[in-house]
Amino acid sequence: MMRIALFLITNLAVMLLLGIVCRLFGIDQWAAARGYGGMGNLLAFAAVIGMGGSFISLAMSKTMAKMSTGAQIIDQPRNADEQWLLGVVARHAQQAGIGMPEVAIYDAPDMNAFATGASRNHALVAVSTGLLQSMDREQVSAVLGHEIGHVANGDMVTLTLIQGVVNTFVIFLARIVGRFVDSWLSGNRDNDREEAGGLGYFIIVMVLELVFGLFASMIVAAFSRWREFRADAAGSRLAGKAAMISALQRLQAGHGDSSLPKSIAAFGIAGPLSQGLKRLFMSHPPLDERIQRLRAGH
Template sequence: MRRIALFIATNLAVLLLLSIVCRIFGIDQMAAARGYGGMGGLLAFAAVFGMGGAFISLALSKWIAKRSTGARVIAQPQNETERWLLDAVRRHAQAAGIGMPEVAIYDAPEMNAFATGMTKNSALVAVSSGLLQQMNREQVNAVLGHEIGHVANGDMVTLTLIQGVLNTLVILAARLVGRAVDSWLSGSSNNRGGGLGYFVVVMVLQVVFGLFASMIVAAFSRWREFRADAAGATFAGRGAMISALQRLQANHGASTLPGTIAAFGISGPLAEGLKALFMSHPPLDQRIAVLQGGARA
């Protein structure tokens, strides 16, 4: 659960940082003073920060993933395993109709893999050393098909769009309520924000609204796993994909992926109660049942 908490905290931290920057440099006050305090101007302001931040994160995703995991990109294969890995990814990419991704290996004891990148034709697919050591090639091949499915489905871009729209709504809603509270505290209906009450309310509401936004993002993240599993079954065979997911159950939710990219892993930790709303991955039992035709995604 700590990895999911870090993933959520990263997004909330971005929103809080934006609020502090706006406060320090008086961006909110300048916008109001120049006539941008209406709904249209406020929406544009929120969209620039909300969507802009999300797409900057996407643009940096490959660099962040490589640095945070220590992933080594296979430029020239050094052994037969690396040659096989490149060939397998190339076959899946050709079948999916996308450009050849960068392929990397990172050192981690658990079985895991992830895909990220700004476009379908400039992606990164990385697998852990633990996955290569603990799975047979049929299972690894299915995991690679799953990750290529994420790329071909445009999941990274879609997730970014959803996150950007939600960030925009969070920024917008927090400021509208902040203005109302600030006006009430100052006793003036013409107050457009900038007071202490406004700043405090915006900070608090961005955390609260951001939590609800994170639930929506997590719900999409869980749904896209079923689609990627279906892609893995198509590229590598249904039996191989089921076998790979069954093998992943030996992880027991373990993951050393940094919180910023934990949602991109092949599997994630489980949770119960309200915490389950923030899970980036559905339970492996449920994913296996869907592939076996015994449940719906």
């Protein structure tokens, strides 16, 4: 809770600083003259859209995850394996100090698992049939510990906050820069035009949102990679370092394309690998880096 509070305070400070900069350079007066009613109104609009969209997605995350993967919740265990699965999740959750998550299995050939949900005490942990068939119980326990670590660390909420903040600035900056570009292209660099916002302006804003959105995605992906190391450490604490390393090695040996939908791919135990600049957009660090980090005791 303290980590989230500090995060919110930090971003509030950033917004206040941006407001001071806009005031000093006269940007808000320029925007007000063109119908924005002040920089604060535009920033509030951007925050409502940017943060609101992220939190709506978070609230729907469990439902969407179940629908997109076809995950089946284990209400009453049908066999010894499902009973064992529920028992391991319950033990990890108790050790981590969170409420018992819903536990589900989804049909997919790849080895994967994910956790999602709007809060620490109302989460969903799901594993693929491919993972259950390809790993031994110690390895599966480590993977479940990793996912419980995500829940206990509040990663879903924190990722939503970061996504909402960067969305806010993408929306905000795209419209500010779009006004300048539209004014410059139209040859109207002075204040002789009361309003702007024609087709050209909206096209510029859309392009700018795509460009700024790419940079914003790098920030979100960087946090996503960092939280994977923390979740690995949690899995190591809950199931044992040897088991967590063994699980990652098994993933490494059989790693292929993930069947998880893109909307929840960042919450999986492993993600797609990329080379070159595409590495900046990876939601997961390479498995060999994660194994090395665990071996080094970090």
